[in-house]
Amino acid sequence: MTAFRLAVVQLQVSSDKANNLSKVRRLVKEAAGQGSKVVLLPECFNSPYGTSFFSKYAEKIPGESTQMLSEVAKENKLHLVGGSIPEEDSGKLYNTCAVFGPEGELILKHRKIHLFDIDVPGKIRFQESETLSPGNSLSTFDTPFCRVGVGICYDMRFAELAQLYNRKGCQLLVYPGAFNMMTGPAHWELLQRARALDNQMYVATASPARDEAASYVAWGHSTVYLADIRQQIPISSQRRDDLYAVTAMQQGSG
Numbered sequence: 459m460t461a462f463r464l465a466v467v468q469l470q471v472s473s474d475k476a477n478n479l480s481k482v483r484r485l486v487k488e489a490a491g492q493g494s495k496v497v498l499l500p501e502c503f504n505s506p507y508g509t510s511f512f513s514k515y516a517e518k519i520p521g522e523s524t525q526m527l528s529e530v531a532k533e534n535k536l537h538l539v540g541g542s543i544p545e546e547d548s549g550k551l552y553n554t555c556a557v558f559g560p561e562g563e564l565i566l567k568h569r570k571i572h573l574f575d576i577d578v579p580g581k582i583r584f585q586e587s588e589t590l591s592p593g594n595s596l597s598t599f600d601t602p603f604c605r606v607g608v609g610i611c612y613d614m615r616f617a618e619l620a621q622l623y624n625r626k627g628c629q630l631l632v633y634p635g636a637f638n639m640m641t642g643p644a645h646w647e648l649l650q651r652a653r654a655l656d657n658q659m660y661v662a663t664a665s666p667a668r669d670e671a672a673s674y675v676a677w678g679h680s681t682v683y684l685a686d687i688r689q690q691i692p693i694s695s696q697r698r699d700d701l702y703a704v705t706a707m708q709q710g711s712g
């Protein structure tokens with residue numbers, strides 16, 4: 459891994475898509491001006507977060523929002539991890555992160571694998587699966603600096619995914635996310651530290667900024683965590699591969 463500057467953009471997302479897109483343009487340019495080579499945007503950066511919004515804001519890829527991401531990555535010569543947008547494909551909706559390289563090329567699409575379906579009585583009920591379909595693929599990409607593993611928000615709760623990315627040689631995990639005022643204080647930081655500690659990897663998250671007036675109030679707190687003690691505590695070479703393994707099943711499309 460070689461040193462580079464990563465920016466996490468904690469964007470105030472509104473219901474005005476054009477305004478969200480122009481903010482992204484401005485903020486990525488600002489990050490590039492400060493020397494950032496990889497920029498991470500929040501989950502659902504072009505639309506308010508909520509099952510009632512996904513179909514209205516959904517786009518094909520390529521489409522308006524990802525076209526903008528491609529241009530911005532190229533103009534600023536950086537890797538742009540495009541948070542996520544509601545994606546429409548063949549009549550289904552996905553929560554999708556598109557990653558672009560410095561030539562504006564689409565490197566990958568990660569469709570959120572684990573949909574956020576929770577029901578905490580009296581506190582929060584959220585069922586992404588009422589409108590979204592899950593992705594079925596793991597997603598890694600290479601930069602000149604390191605290999606990166608991509609998950610979206612609730613994907614961060616699943617330790618196996620991070621372990622697999624680690625085994626695939628990733629040194630950085632990125633999770634665009636939008637935790638909320640209940641699970642955010644309880645778990646947001648803890649999960650990032652857990653993934654970083656278990657795997658001795660960098661972990662970066664980008665959240666929409668908190669908007670108390672939104673129907674879903676994001677916790678915010680975009681973060682970068684670092685566990686840089688691979689040499690001193692060499693768990694990767696001490697792992698007992700003869701006793702256990704984390705394996706991925708065959709991946710489907712999506």
Ligand SMILES: O=C(O)CCC(=O)C(=O)O
Pocket residue numbers: 501573574610611612613615635636637638641642645
């Ligand atoms: O896991 C959580 O508590 C929040 C997850 C979430 O907000 C999401 O997946 O969008």
